[in-house]
Amino acid sequence: MTEMSLKLRIRAFVKAQEEVGDKSQSPDEAQKLDFEKWRLIHKYVHSNPFPTRETGKRSDQWRDAVEQIRDIGEIELLDWCLLQVDVASNLERGIQDMRPRKAGPCHPLILEYVANRKRKALAVLHFANAGQAQGAYGVNSEFHARTVEILAKAERYYEAHDEGHEALPWDVNREDK
Secondary structure, three states: OOHHHHHHHHHHHHHHHHHHOOOOOOOOHHHHHHHHHHHHHHHHHHHOOOOOOOOOOHHHHHHHHHHHHHHHOOHHHHHHHHHHHHHHHHHHOOOOOOOOOOOOOHHHHHHHHHHHHHHHHHHHHHHHHHHHHOOOOOOOHHHHHHHHHHHHHOOOOOOOOOOOHHHOOOOOOHHHO
16 A cells, blocks of 8 residues: 555545544444554554654654654644654753653654554454443433433422532531531
């Protein structure tokens, strides 16, 4: 599969995932799309290594990496790479950052991130499949709309107030006790 056709397939999965969103017919439809998307991204990143300049600022190395993955179209991966640029820029200015970071070439670090996301997507897919096999409900926007409808008809045991839980004011005077 060529590099361009793989990018097009990834973009198609990203678009399909955005269109499905919470409106999926089965609970695992979105998870299947998510796993397939990350599987293709992993294949793309693995088959298209790029060098990292040994000299220069670390933030510039990550900016070069951002340019390599920008065309994929996956916002989460792009955000993660841009976060790495921010962390490296902060360190260069002497601002200590508590976010995790690793040294070394950028490509293997991106590959590690993508592999972990693919692994997570597979675990979520297995969880959704097991839940569907056991008759568990999938929670999506349709489920929430139905819940609001049911709760609107339900008998209430207390009046809804702006004052706080169970009609008690938030600032209870403790001296009265």
